[in-house]
Amino acid sequence: MNKQLITIQEVAKKLGVSLDTLRRWDKNGKLKSIRLTPTGHRQYNLDDIESLSENIFSIAKNWVTGENPKEPEDKFYCADSIRFQSRLTYLENDLRNLPNTEKDFSLIVAATGEIGNNSFDHNIGSWTDIRGIFFAYDINKRQIVLADRGQGIFKTLKRVKPSLSTDKDALITAFSEKISGRAPESRGNGLKFVRKIITQSDNNLSIYFQSGNAILNLKNGDLDLNITQSYFSINGCLAFINF
């Protein structure tokens, strides 16, 4: 496959960083250049650089809050669970080849899988407008984003726990109690598993998870659930993992 290559000067301009920074990133593996000969100039794959300059969280947030619902761009869109499972294996492969994630890759993929699967499992047949999820990751920035325009945590859990009254209560329940939004089916491990991985594992994972107007921020070592109120509300879920 022919790839369009660009110079280090063009990359510096696109990413807004200095030439020295790019040379350092090349040396430490954060952003490797391509050299056509051993002494040749540093060059970069244009597609890689364009994806680097994208802010996947902003794209996901704009999609999940958009008033005129439309399907996300194809490269971010998993219309069904099968497509999500397939793209999850790409994430797995990329993480296995990334420095410092050889050991933790399975936890990052598992947490991502549980969040995405949760969206599908709880919204089958009841998507608010757009079926499926937004799923993107940026290996260089070490970020993963998932979003859905589904029912959200509050509506899902309210059916089995009528005493819930706020998005905040619903998030606390989802991340701490044994409860299934699909009762009487025995489910409801997914988000507690995500909490366990983020807070207890020996790594630098953190997550921003929003449903309705409640935001949960979790990082390694956290004992309590730190939930704040957002200035914007969403129907479904928006998750942002940093690793």
Place this chain on the structure above:
Amino acid sequence: MIIELKKFGTTLTSRQSGKEALLAFRPILNLVPANEKIEIDFSGVNTFTPSWGDEFLTSLQNEYRERFFLKESFNLSVKATIEILEETNEIKFQIKK
């Protein structure tokens, strides 16, 4: 009988595929003699989640109980999944080293 999970895939994450795996394997399980142990081998599995594990492992644990064993795995997602399944389902898997 040893069940090698890698034969179902190396990224075992969704409930649907866990449920399907058990359904597909059921005819083979039905041939296992009543006194034979069932062992799960995780080698070769890259990523494992509670969703898949709950459909497959919890179901087998509830069915075969003292005859059901998990071979020890050092994969972090397998270890974390086993712990959360034990906590939420109030069960204890027998781990074979």
